[in-house]
Amino acid sequence: MWAGIVIYTFNIWFFLLFSLLYWLYYERIMFAEERFLEKKFGEVYLEWSMKVPAFIPALNRFTKSDVPFSFKSILRREYSGALATAFGFTFVDLIRNYFVNNSIDMQRFSVYSLAFFALIAIILRTLKHNNLLNEEGRS
Secondary structure (H helix, E strand, O other), X not given: OHHXXXXXXXXXXXXXXXXXXXXHHHHHHHHHHHHHHHHHHOHHHHHHHHHOOOOOOOHHHOOOOOOOOOHHHHHHHHHHHHHHHHHHHHHHHHHHHHHHHOOOOXXXXXXXXXXXXXXXXXXXXXHHHOOOOOOOOOO
16 A cells, blocks of 8 residues: 555655665564464464465465455454555645645545545444444454
8 A cells, every 4th residue: 555655756766765664664573473473373373384475475375264255344444544545645646736836735636535535434433333343253
């Protein structure tokens, strides 16, 4: 999601620098998560981690999950990420427009999109906190 926002700046150097910094940042997170999972699950985790690549998926080793797909679960979990992405694109769009036209134009499509995503996020958050998006057998 963030790579798309950075690409929207139309600055290749910013994209390359951001990608490098993000890689370093995320590698540290992966390292900490791996140590946590190793302590929590022990040998079972180590065996699983030897079969699963860290960055590039091995599509030829894909196995279908026993847990069925749930659109309700996506709505419950992903609304904040969608809102953050809309905010990021709107921010970059307004800044780019400011540097081109020397004014902040709030009548842009990105602003309306952000308002739409904010409304959807508020609705989904309300449904989530009233337990209307919960499903049995899912965390």
